[in-house]
Amino acid sequence: MPRLLLRWCCVVGLAAGLGSSASAADPKTAPPNIVLIFSDDQGYGDLGCYGAKSFKTPHLDRMAREGMRFTNFYVSEAVCSASRASLLTGCYAVRVGLEGALNHTSKTGINPDEFLLSELCKQQGYATAIYGKWHLGHLPKFNPLRHGFDEFLGLPYPNDCSNQFHPIVRTFPPLPLIEGEKVIAEEPDQAKFTGQLTERAVRFIERHQDRPFFLYVPHVMPHVPIHASEKFRGQSQGGLYGDTIEELDWSVGEILAALKKHGLDERTLVIFTSDNGPFLSYGSHAGSAGPLRGGKLTAFEGGVRMPCLMRWPGKIPAGTVCDELSATIDLLPTIAKLIGGKLSGNTIDGRDIGPLLAGKAGAKSPHEAYFYYNGSELHAIRAGDWKLHFPHPYLEVNGTPGKDGKPANFANLKPDDLTKSGMTGVASRHGYRVEKTGLELYNLKDDIGESKNVAAQHPEVVKRLQALAEPARAELGDSLTGRKGSGLRPAGKE
Numbered sequence: 001m002p003r004l005l006l007r008w009c010c011v012v013g014l015a016a017g018l019g020s021s022a023s024a025a026d027p028k029t030a031p032p033n034i035v036l037i038f039s040d041d042q043g044y045g046d047l048g049c050y051g052a053k054s055f056k057t058p059h060l061d062r063m064a065r066e067g068m069r070f071t072n073f074y075v076s077e078a079v080c081s082a083s084r085a086s087l088l089t090g091c092y093a094v095r096v097g098l099e100g101a102l103n104h105t106s107k108t109g110i111n112p113d114e115f116l117l118s119e120l121c122k123q124q125g126y127a128t129a130i131y132g133k134w135h136l137g138h139l140p141k142f143n144p145l146r147h148g149f150d151e152f153l154g155l156p157y158p159n160d161c162s163n164q165f166h167p168i169v170r171t172f173p174p175l176p177l178i179e180g181e182k183v184i185a186e187e188p189d190q191a192k193f194t195g196q197l198t199e200r201a202v203r204f205i206e207r208h209q210d211r212p213f214f215l216y217v218p219h220v221m222p223h224v225p226i227h228a229s230e231k232f233r234g235q236s237q238g239g240l241y242g243d244t245i246e247e248l249d250w251s252v253g254e255i256l257a258a259l260k261k262h263g264l265d266e267r268t269l270v271i272f273t274s275d276n277g278p279f280l281s282y283g284s285h286a287g288s289a290g291p292l293r294g295g296k297l298t299a300f301e302g303g304v305r306m307p308c309l310m311r312w313p314g315k316i317p318a319g320t321v322c323d324e325l326s327a328t329i330d331l332l333p334t335i336a337k338l339i340g341g342k343l344s345g346n347t348i349d350g351r352d353i354g355p356l357l358a359g360k361a362g363a364k365s366p367h368e369a370y371f372y373y374n375g376s377e378l379h380a381i382r383a384g385d386w387k388l389h390f391p392h393p394y395l396e397v398n399g400t401p402g403k404d405g406k407p408a409n410f411a412n413l414k415p416d417d418l419t420k421s422g423m424t425g426v427a428s429r430h431g432y433r434v435e436k437t438g439l440e441l442y443n444l445k446d447d448i449g450e451s452k453n454v455a456a457q458h459p460e461v462v463k464r465l466q467a468l469a470e471p472a473r474a475e476l477g478d479s480l481t482g483r484k485g486s487g488l489r490p491a492g493k494e
Contacts, residue, residue, distance in 0.1 A: 031339040032312065033268040034121065034214045035255060036331070038087065039248055040080065040133060040223040043278035043302065045290025046245055050307050052288070055242030059253035060309060063272060067311030068320045068357065072365075074327040077373055078276040078296050078303030080158065081135050083328070084218065087275075088116040088136075090332030090343075090350035092373055094476050097491035099375040102135060103157050104173055109137015110147060111492035115344035117332050118148030121214035124341050129204050130154065131197040132218035139494055143181050149216075153179045153200050158223055159190055165225040165405075168418065168429050190227040193220045194244075198251040202258045209262040212339070217255070218275070221248055224282050225405050241285055256311075266314045269338070273308040273328065281408045281431035283401030293450040297426065298394050299372040299379035300450055301387075310357060317359040325365040325382065326353045347487060369468040371476070378478040381469045385445040388455075388465040392480060393423055395432040407431030441465075 044050055048057045049064040076086035080101045082093035088110075089096050096114055110116070118128050129151040130144045138156035145152055155177065160166045162175040164187055174186035201217050221227065221244050228243035232250070236242030252272060259268050278287035280295035280302075294300025308326075310316055329350035336343050337352050351366030372380035379392045398409045408431030417428035427434050441455035441462055455462050472478070477485030 030267060031124065031212055032315075033212055033259075033264060034126075034335055034339075035259070035268055035270045036087075036117075036214070036216045037252060037255070037270070037272045038084075038132070038216070038218040039272075039274045040219055040221060041276060041279050041287065041296055042222055042245070042248075042274040042307070043287035043289045043295065044292050044305055044307050045288035046222075046274075046278070047307050047309075049309075051290050052238075052245075054238035055236040055245050057245065057249040059249050059256060060272060063252065063256070063270065063309040063311045064319075066313065066318050067270075067309055067316050068322050068359070070308035070310070070322045070326060072323055072325045073273060073306050073308035074304050074325070074370060075274075075276055075306055076304075076327065076329060077375075078294075078298055080133075080223075080275055082375075083275040084135050085110060087328040087331065088118065089114050089346075090117075090329050090348035091346075092329065092349050092371065092476055094373045094376055094485070095347070095349065095487060096489055098136070101158065102137060103161050104138060106138065106157075107494040108491040109139060109142030111490060112141065112146070113346075113489070115346055116148050117335065118144070118214060118216065120148075120332065120336055120341045120343065121212075121339065122148045122150075124339050125212065126339075127204075127208045127211060127213040128216075129200075129213070130216045130218065131200045131204075132216070133158065133220050133223075134218070137492065140181065141494075142492060143178075145181060151180070151200075151204070153177075154197070154218070155220060159193070159220050160224055162187060165190070168413065190220070190225065191229050191233075193227065194247045194251055195229050198254050201251075201255055205255070205258040205262060205264070209264060215255075217251075219248060219251070222287060224279060224285050226285050239284055241287060245287070266312075269310065269312040269315075269335075271308070271310050271331070274306045277303040277306070279430075281397050281401055282405065283408065284403040285405050286401070291448050294394070297374075297432075299374055299389070299392070300394070301444070301448065304372060312357075316357050320359050322356050324356055324363070325367055325370055326356060327367075327370065330366070346489070369465075369472075371469070371472045373476070376477055376479040378469060378472060378476070378480060381465050381472070382444070383465055383468055385443050386458075386461050386465060387442045387444050387450070388462060388469075389437045389440040389442075390469070390480065391436065391438055393434050393436050395423065395427055396435045398427070398431050398433040402431055 049061045075083040085093045085098040128149045132154045176183040177185040177188040226244045232243045232247040277295040289302030292302035294302040330353045355363035370382045380389045402408045440453040442450045473483040475487040
């Protein structure tokens, strides 16, 4: 049986080969700054260095040349709030009680007892800021400033929670743009989001160049409704979606330029990844999962395997590719070790991937098994190259993908579709239909697109992966099999 859990009660020191113990008072030996850029619904195939052809991403491609490109990097679930909860807590989202995507009606959010990446950095004397979409609770007690961040400019929930832009629902309050804990605008111009967030990020770097900082930029784009500023509209060969991605790439370039301008390149770990795969039902306003099957809201690779780039000159070998499995849940323990931080006694699921970042010969994934959850349902497990899907429902685009910001099958939407709940409701409102898998085994090395079920040819592998899943069911539960996990923690409540 694998050890599913990793209990970090005291993580001290720095990863071998990635740093040395240091005082923030000496800029030459200070612990690294952390810049974490998190795009929204950007697919595996939406960067030039991952195969994009209809638009250009020169700054992200430069990050790949100057750092490490990951080919097996995962989020915990293919949906916004759950993915962000995992990023900041180092846990599968089901463990911390956050599922799906919160909105303006949600009474829950991140539990104040959870220890976030922002709090880890704050503990070590870092300046901390978030510019972008928070999406871990909109009520005052869930505000980022109450969870380790010094500054916040952005949205409390998705940009489609707006009567102006949602293609279906028309019952939202005005979309709030928040600074700190104050609403500073209602229904802001979404075409300005990427530029505004980038400007704040650059100014933050300038203001904190002489002390360690954690800068978190969870971009609003390219979540529908997509927007690009006037400077970028019509500039790509990929339509409005391509324009939006090229502006995000520009943003990355501006942040990298600010680091270079202030002599911070070799003192800063920059991470770029996405929260989940593309919202495929939206067609021309959605991205691409490249060779991967599925997209957002599914446990297929296109939903949870993300583009990921990490750059730290002099520490991460330039121009390298990491094919080992790693995930957003690994960032918290990895960064803790890099900056000499101490984690709380909360059980986490992430592992230190410092040896992978250092490019150590023979370094392997710290995960014997990785679990694909959808809410409380265990949909699949991966071990090595093998991925086993358990019988589960999933969403498939219902007909031709939509265009101009509308989902597939939009013309056939009925009023009662808006009142349906659960997966059926999501499917109805967003142009999907519900399908179901059987017990299906895929070799991801030979079949990255999950097209050839080889369960019948490898019964011993099926049996081994079924056994590996049992610790997850015991700890995290599985409503598909009626299991209640012993290691679950509640979300925060109003």
